[in-house]
Amino acid sequence: xxxxxxxxxxxxxxxxxxxxxxxxxxxxxxxxxxxxxxxxxxxxxxxxxxxxxxxxxxxxxxxxxxxxxxxxxxxxxxxxxxxxxxxxxxxxxxxxxxxxxxxxxxxxxxxxxxxxxxxxxxxxxxxxxxxxxxxxxxxxxxxxxxxxxxxxxxxxxxxxxxxxxxxxxxxxxxxxxxxxxxxxxxxxxxxxxxxxxxxxxxxxxxxxxxxxxxxxxxxxxxxxxxxxxxxxxx
Amino acid sequence: xxxxxxxxxxxxxxxxxxxxxxxxxxxxxxxxxxxxxxxxxxxxxxxxxxxxxxxxxxxxxxxxxxxxxxxxxxxxxxxxxxxxxxxxxxxxxxxxxxxxxxxxxxxxxxxxxxxxxxxxxxxxxxxxxxxxxxxxxxxxxxxxxxxxxxxxxxxxxxxxxxxxxxxxxxxxxxxxxxxxxxxxxxxxxxxxxxxxxxxxxxxxxxxxxxxxxxxxxxxxxxxxxxxxxxxxxxxxxxxxxxxxxxxxxxxxxxxxxxxxxxxxxxxxxxxxxxxxxxxxxxxxxxxxx
Numbered sequence: 001x002x003x004x005x006x007x008x009x010x011x012x013x014x015x016x017x018x019x020x021x022x023x024x025x026x027x028x029x030x031x032x033x034x035x036x037x038x039x040x041x042x043x044x045x046x047x048x049x050x051x052x053x054x055x056x057x058x059x060x061x062x063x064x065x066x067x068x069x070x071x072x073x074x075x076x077x078x079x080x081x082x083x084x085x086x087x088x089x090x091x092x093x094x095x096x097x098x099x100x101x102x103x104x105x106x107x108x109x110x111x112x113x114x115x116x117x118x119x120x121x122x123x124x125x126x127x128x129x130x131x132x133x134x135x136x137x138x139x140x141x142x143x144x145x146x147x148x149x150x151x152x153x154x155x156x157x158x159x160x161x162x163x164x165x166x167x168x169x170x171x172x173x174x175x176x177x178x179x180x181x182x183x184x185x186x187x188x189x190x191x192x193x194x195x196x197x198x199x200x201x202x203x204x205x206x207x208x209x210x211x212x213x214x215x216x217x218x219x220x221x222x223x224x225x226x227x228x229x230x231x232x233x234x
Numbered sequence: 235x236x237x238x239x240x241x242x243x244x245x246x247x248x249x250x251x252x253x254x255x256x257x258x259x260x261x262x263x264x265x266x267x268x269x270x271x272x273x274x275x276x277x278x279x280x281x282x283x284x285x286x287x288x289x290x291x292x293x294x295x296x297x298x299x300x301x302x303x304x305x306x307x308x309x310x311x312x313x314x315x316x317x318x319x320x321x322x323x324x325x326x327x328x329x330x331x332x333x334x335x336x337x338x339x340x341x342x343x344x345x346x347x348x349x350x351x352x353x354x355x356x357x358x359x360x361x362x363x364x365x366x367x368x369x370x371x372x373x374x375x376x377x378x379x380x381x382x383x384x385x386x387x388x389x390x391x392x393x394x395x396x397x398x399x400x401x402x403x404x405x406x407x408x409x410x411x412x413x414x415x416x417x418x419x420x421x422x423x424x425x426x427x428x429x430x431x432x433x434x435x436x437x438x439x440x441x442x443x444x445x446x447x448x449x450x451x452x453x454x455x456x457x458x459x460x461x462x463x464x465x466x467x468x469x470x471x472x473x474x475x476x477x478x479x480x481x482x483x484x485x486x487x488x489x490x491x492x493x494x495x496x497x498x499x500x501x502x503x504x505x506x507x508x509x510x511x512x513x514x515x516x517x518x519x520x521x522x523x
Contacts, residue, residue: 048415074417082415088408091401099405102398103417151417 001026001186002047002078002155007056009046016042016051017210024155029187031197031204031218033231039210040190041083044157047188048073048080061154075103079153083160083190085144089133093124096132096143100150109152117146120176138169142176149180156180157188162196174200194231198222206231237369242491243484248376250483251383255438256456257463257475258387259431265407265470266427269319269330273338274460275453277307277432280341281439282448283349289356289443296356296443297378300436307436311428319428320421338453345450353447361444379441386437387476390430394472403427407470458499459486462506468516478517481505 002024009017017039024030032040045051047058049070058065060076073080079100088096097117101110118125121142127135132143141161148156158177162170170193178200181187191197198204198218206214206227214227221227256278263271281303288294288302318337322329363374394400406413406423414420438456439448446452460475463482467474482502489501509517 050411050414069419070414071417071419074415080415082412086409086412088405088412090408091404095401095404098398099401099413099416099418102402107398147416 001028001061002188003057003059004043004047005057005059007043007046007053007058009042009051009053011042011051017046017207019056020207020210020212022205022212024186024188026154027181027184027186028203029181029189029201031201032188032190032207033194033197033204033221034192034207035231036192038207040207041159042210043207044080044159044188044190047078047157074151075105077105077151077154078157079148079151079155080157081144081148081159081161083163085137085140087132087135087140087143087147089131091132092129093132093135093143094128096147097124097150100147101152103151106151110150113150113152117149120149120179121146138165138172141165141169141173145173145176145180149185153185155186155188157190159190160192161189162191162193170196194227195222238491239488241370242487244370244372245376246484246487247480248373248380248483249487250480251380252438252442253456253459253463253483254387254476254479255383255434255441257460257467257479258390258472259434260457260460261464261467261470261472261475262390262427263431264464265472266403267315267319267323267424268410269323269334271431272331272334272457273341274431274435275455275457276338276341276345277310277435277453278438278442278456279345279448279450279453280310281307281436282443282446282452283345283354283439284436285440285443286354286356286448295358296440297358297375297382299443300382300440303436303440304433308429308433311430311432312425314432315425315428316421319424323424342450342453349448349450351450353449355447356443358444373445375444379445382437382441386434387472390434391472399423399426459502462502465506466509466517471516474516 004020004022007017007020020043032043034040042051046053047065049065049068053066060078063076065073097114098110101107101113106113123139124142124146132140135143145161161173161177165173174196177187189197189201198221201218203217204221205212256274260271260274263269284303284306285296285299288299289296318333322333360374365372365374394404402413402418403423403426405416406418406420410420459482463475463478467478485501485505486498490498493500
């Protein structure tokens with residue numbers, strides 16, 4: 001469904017990712033793992049067209065994304081939940097969710113999707129009228145994921161959803177992501193917490209200094225000596 | 235004594251409505267597009283001249299002429315965003331500052347050339363009418379201007395809080411990149427922001443015409459007040475700009491009454507300095523809307 005082939009992107013003259021090739025099938029959950037600064041977020045930003053790629057090709061459901069401006073990507077069904085949550089702080093929880101279904105395709109089903117999201121995250125339903133900026137980090141993360149779901153995405157890209165969350169909140173967040181995946185949404189999960197990520201996804205890519213250095217099923221990677229030493233602390 | 239104070243407050247409040255229209259436009263552009271529009275006052279001036287000519291040439295009442303001045307200036311705002319401002323939006327602020335500043339000077343000089351420096355006035359049937367309430371004097375033209383200004387401000391608030399496009403504008407003002415991830419086209423939202431801001435300036439022009447003279451530099455009076463109101467009311471905050479504008483109108487009027495006829499602005503700028511020194515984020519202390 002999503003296919004990156006030989007994608008390179010840079011910020012100014014500093015290359016951020018180099019020759020990255022990744023595929024994600026319909027309804028699949030795939031991880032993008034690696035240390036801080038490995039190029040995981042840049043890969044997501046390249047898919048969302050927020051950074052321009054210098055070479056390579058990105059295709060989603062047969063559409064070439066490289067020619068599209070960033071605001072045209074969501075209507076294809078790609079939701080990007082950015083790092084650090086980034087909810088709209090001066091808007092209410094419900095307004096944040098509504099704006100998540102801004103594109104016509106999602107807007108038509110707004111009422112039903114809203115019920116679904118409140119079903120997954122009952123906490124958000126309790127706080128409908130609260131300003132998003134006044135909620136706790138964990139609640140904001142739920143809102144950011146919920147806002148992504150409002151798009152009715154075929155692919156949900158999550159950038160470090162566990163960042164800065166207490167372990168209990170991380171458990172809840174990963175449990176919810178698992179639920180969303182079981183409902184048939186494909187997931188591209190960026191995580192530094194490798195063991196956590198591998199328990200959720202079926203396959204994963206390991207990035208280092210902007211290059212894909214390893215790729216395999218979760219079981220393969222969890223048993224790989226190099227991965228164990230570098231990321232799992234075994 | 236009490237009556238004099240009440241009269242000064244009423245005078246200030248009524249003109250504060252006009253300040254509100256101008257400052258809401260400035261704060262909306264700043265909040266959404268992140269640029270300071272130094273030319274906002276010139277669009278009030280253009281609104282006044284448009285209104286003046288519609289009145290003298292076609293006999294259209296100046297206040298009623300806002301149904302023409304508002305759409306005309308809305309379109310002008312969209313075009314200015316799409317063809318000028320869009321080109322200078324980027325990490326560097328300087329081109330943006332100089333663009334709107336240059337636009338201000340260009341429009342001023344164009345007005346001097348086309349309309350000369352003469353003062354133009356329109357005399358309507360209600361220009362000299364007033365209500366007398368107790369000992370208080372309420373000029374009809376200013377009252378209409380105030381009521382319409384409050385109605386337009388309220389309509390903008392409703393638009394920003396109930397429509398998808400309005401919410402998209404607030405979202406873009408709070409986090410432009412993430413708004414793009416929602417499928418919001420930034421340029422479209424910026425065009426609408428410029429359009430609305432200039433339409434409000436046009437409305438201010440039409441509403442002023444029955445009791446104020448049009449001349450090329452007239453916008454400077456209002457843009458100065460608008461910038462102060464925008465700072466007092468917290469940059470980017472529409473409701474803050476509205477409340478600050480009304481407060482400034484009252485402060486100016488009390489200043490004229492009690493400090494001296496030429497000292498109205500003194501009180502206003504004292505307010506600005508004190509606010510900046512003690513509450514640099516504005517009186518509300520909050521952020522965008």
